[in-house]
Amino acid sequence: MSLKKGIIGVDLGATNINSLLMSEDGEILARDFRPSLGYQGKEKVLSQIFSSIKTLQKEGEKSGVSSFLGIGVGSPGPLSVSKGIIYHSPNILGWENIPLVDILQKEFNLAVFLENDANAAALGEWWRGAGKGIDYLFLLTLGTGIGGGIIIDGNVYHGAWDAGAELGHMVIKEGGMSCGCGARGCLEAYASATGVVKRTISAIKHNHKTIITRLIQNDLNNLTCELVFKAAKQGDELALWIVEETGRYLGIGVGSLINILNPQIVILAGGMIKAGDILLKQVKKYAMLNSLKASREKVEIVPAKLGENSGAIGAVATVLKRKGII
Structure with missing residues (x-):
């Protein structure tokens, strides 16, 4: 089985989390879809994000992924791309000033990039749609x-x-x-x-x-x-x-x-x-x-063209764009 590098893209919504594992050339290797459970509070949402990413990491190992280039997250704003902070989400209980990039970097020891969800969708359509x-x-x-x-x-x-x-x-x-x-x-x-x-x-x-x-x-x-x-x-x-x-x-x-x-x-x-x-x-x-x-x-x-995966594909593209690969 040939070895390849993988990228994980997370489309974070108030209702659901849609995550993809993709290769550098845009092949979808695995998908994870689960409720975000925003009504249960920020710790539960973070737990759902962690579980989604870990599921894709395991799937990546089965698909011959040798390493991960990073994690991209598309999220509703307001947020700061440069600081990696989500300031507020009215539909997630207690979701205020969340330093999501720092949290995910500490959990996974990978490069993490945050993007507004609509920007991510635009970038996804630019890359693959x-x-x-x-x-x-x-x-x-x-x-x-x-x-x-x-x-x-x-x-x-x-x-x-x-x-x-x-x-x-x-x-x-x-x-x-x-x-x-x-x-x-x-x-x-x-x-x-x-x-x-x-x-x-x-x-x-x-x-x-x-x-x-x-x-x-x-x-x-x-x-x-x-x-x-x-x-x-x-x-x-x-x-x-x-x-x-x-x-x-x-x-x-x-x-x-x-x-x-x-x-x-x-x-x-x-x-x-x-x-x-x-x-x-x-x-x-x-x-x-x-x-x-x-x-x-x-x-x-x-x-x-990308349908319900546009945000997650855009989150993957965000990683590749910020790393200068595309």
């Missing part, structure tokens, strides 16, 4: 919230204090809907899955006729973004209007970012892209309407 071979791109993660990652000249853009690329919090409507960040009118407030549900509920309460009420059995607590897209695909007038409006809001944001960043490609990731062309066509339409000809002329807007 929809952005492979592309040096200028940005990625939007469309889910419960909206995250973002920017690649400039093949490198992740972090900003002066590791707070760059909070793309979901660009304001698209002054004085608009309130956002979880405390501001009003953010892209996330309108165009995330949460925003889609809120706008649909508001429309239903204003007596707009829709098959959605039947799909949710007249209980608004059952409403999900997926059901709105399902109704739209069945030709429901209200749902189609909500989807077009969502595409318009996203297109305004994407168009503005195209003007600012002049990327070669825009990648849309996250659960909402499962809606397919019914959403993607609207985003493309309004992005083109809201960007300059010189900026938009050659840009492509595409769905992500």
Whole structure:
């Protein structure tokens, strides 16, 4: 059996931990998926991270891995890439000012690198996914919230204090809907899955006729973004209007970012892209309407390719990038 070097990438979420063992050339050698158990507190989460990494180390030995180049962790912020500290996570009990890099280095005696989860997803798509071979791109993660990652000249853009690329919090409507960040009118407030549900509920309460009420059995607590897209695909007038409006809001944001960043490609990731062309066509339409000809002329807007492994693959890529291997 040939010997090879392995890298472990950990995608840390409030609900689950998805970890991969990969080779330098991007082959997935093993995967570990387990609940993060954030509601049980920080010590339990750390124990879950340790167990996940140790499981992959054992799998690596079986796969002929001779040594490990390091561990990469993609995590929701706010965090400091340079200090290796996660400042806060509202969904993990007691997760405050956690020096995760130091903790993991002491536990495993390996190089450890921390990255924002959306940045990691962008880097993963740049390395092995929809952005492979592309040096200028940005990625939007469309889910419960909206995250973002920017690649400039093949490198992740972090900003002066590791707070760059909070793309979901660009304001698209002054004085608009309130956002979880405390501001009003953010892209996330309108165009995330949460925003889609809120706008649909508001429309239903204003007596707009829709098959959605039947799909949710007249209980608004059952409403999900997926059901709105399902109704739209069945030709429901209200749902189609909500989807077009969502595409318009996203297109305004994407168009503005195209003007600012002049990327070669825009990648849309996250659960909402499962809606397919019914959403993607609207985003493309309004992005083109809201960007300059010189900026938009050659840009492509595409769905992500790596699926649920994008964050973990990006965490592996973070190790390789910081070590100067890619």
